[in-house]
Amino acid sequence: MDSKSKGTNKKSKSLLGKYELGSLLGRGTFAKVYLARPVAGGEAVAVKVLDKAKVMGTAGMAPRVLREVTAMRRLRHPNVLRLHEVLATRAKIYLVMELATGGDLLSRLAALPRRRLPGHTARRIFVQLVAALSYCHARGVAHRDVKPQNVLLDGDGNLKVSDFGLSALPDSLRDDGRLDTACGTPAYAAPEVLRRKAYDGAKADAWSCGVILFVLLAGHLPFDDSNITDMCRKAHRREFEFPEWVSQPARRLVSRLLDPNPATRVALATLTTQPWFKRSLSLDSQLGGLLNGQQESALAFQAPAMNAFDIISMSSGLDLSGLFDQRNREIRFMTAASPERTLEELGRAGGKLGYVMVGKNGVECLTLGSLPGLATMTVEMSELAPPLMLVELRLEVADGDGDGEGQGFGWEELRHELGDVVRTWHSYQDF
Incomplete structure (x- = not known):
């Protein structure tokens, strides 16, 4: 198939004969993201284009790309951004992903007058976040960089967890089952991570979820200090205050998530027992279905059929080093x-x-x-x-x-x- 013959729009570009690249959606240091449509028809996608030379020439970037691809290929959940396939040429790597038209959660909050969400909306977003991360943890993936910038929204306002470049897979664990690489964004990272101690990846993600829930309800960070040492000290001492409008059930949940002791910090998979989740039976039902990766009517999610020719592999040992x-x-x-x-x-x-x-x-x-x-x-x-x-x-x-x-x-x-x-x-x- 001649890729040059596809499409009549001179501004568009055919990608390996499979996708017609459209407008630029965003750019970063190492990648550009384009809107694209399959040549054979179908829903629009987002294509993340990485320059191989830049990736290979920057310390730590090649492993990060490989981690992102490996993690996303293991995950199929309505609240996790879907990686459809990976394409490559001699100079570029193309990650073909689900398109989230609602932008990221940080931008959504920044556009609001008080930079916070109403209680019922915050609960809906948080339920989906917990569902997505609990699913990831059950499949051996710890995200390790949970923050509003990495939480996308689709056109219906449903959440999509993205950016697994700092994620940890089972082969990253020490013999004791813990991790020791300090990574993530300081304002959302757990105290044990900031202090460079061995940590449980799932419990570290739970802390980050607590910070996000506080931000959704309060409109600002619980711990915000330009000095990381001081911020870590405040987190360890639980030096934060709730605004008066935050309900008591929500306060108790945030406090259990922002527990500086990971041994007593609540696990995301057990949150169905928390009163804040039980205020709506429909939300409770939604969480239970999503935690099991089942179809849930409110999201109208249906996993596509898998067959022997799927490009996406569910193998935990998938070796992607050939990209480089x-x-x-x-x-x-x-x-x-x-x-x-x-x-x-x-x-x-x-x-x-x-x-x-x-x-x-x-x-x-x-x-x-x-x-x-x-x-x-x-x-x-x-x-x-x-x-x-x-x-x-x-x-x-x-x-x-x-x-x-x-x-x-x-x-x-x-x-x-x-x-x-x-x-x-x-x-x-x-x-």
């Missing part, structure tokens, strides 16, 4: 053949060339035994416009070198063996 590994070789081709026939032909061709087809976490892989060390080829398929399918082949080499497309990796031999299954064949270098 120059030894990684990637090829894509278009086919009108069915997914079943395409995989059958890939298996046949691979077997003839000395490859072994193996299954791995819902994504079909080829293990190449003819190269030094271990080489794994991941096959990912997605539908563009029936019956046209996009097939992406990603080769990851653990040892040894390759010298480009068609040399050392057997790409041309594979293409020849696939025959008429291949309609058009592209290297990622073509984009």
Whole structure:
């Protein structure tokens, strides 16, 4: 498919033949976010574009991007921003994500006259925040940077937790199950994190939720000091005051969340027992359904079907280092053949060339035994416009070198063996 032929708007740009990039939504130090629409039709998405050279040239940025992608691929919840897929060229990385048209919570609060929400609205937002983070914790992900800037809203005002760049996964834990990396935003970080002590990631997120709830109700931070040491001291001593309009049940809940002792701090998963949550049976029902990742009528959420060709992987051990590994070789081709026939032909061709087809976490892989060390080829398929399918082949080499497309990796031999299954064949270098 010729990406240049897509779209008549001269200001738009086709991304790898799959998405039509539109207006710029925002920019940061390392990334720009664009509005985009699938070429084959469907809902608009947000595409985060990262410059590989900048990411690789900045200490700590490559691991942060990998953490964000790995964490978001593990999570499917109506209140967690959805990562649809990851695309890459030689110079750019594209994160295709759910579009949240309501902006971030900080901007929403800043636009209000008193910078705070009415009690019922604050409760609704907070219930969704607790639901999202409890779901993350149950799947081994601690966010570690929960703040209003990382809480987005969709067009209906429903919450979407975003930015998992500082998140912690199970492989980040020490032998005692705790974390020791100090990270996050000081005004929202737990005292144990600021003091660089070992901490429980879920309990640290609970503290951040307490700060957010205070901000939603009061209109300002509970601890606000330019001196981090003084701010930490105030947090440890619980030196904060509630405005008179904050209800007693809400005060008790905030106090239990802003407990400087993580051992006695309330856990997010137990908040259904708190009186503040029980003021509305519908909200209680909503929280229970969302904590279990179930469909809930008020949000009209329905998880899309998963199949063997989904790009999104739920594997906790997913290795994404190939995004930055120059030894990684990637090829894509278009086919009108069915997914079943395409995989059958890939298996046949691979077997003839000395490859072994193996299954791995819902994504079909080829293990190449003819190269030094271990080489794994991941096959990912997605539908563009029936019956046209996009097939992406990603080769990851653990040892040894390759010298480009068609040399050392057997790409041309594979293409020849696939025959008429291949309609058009592209290297990622073509984009």
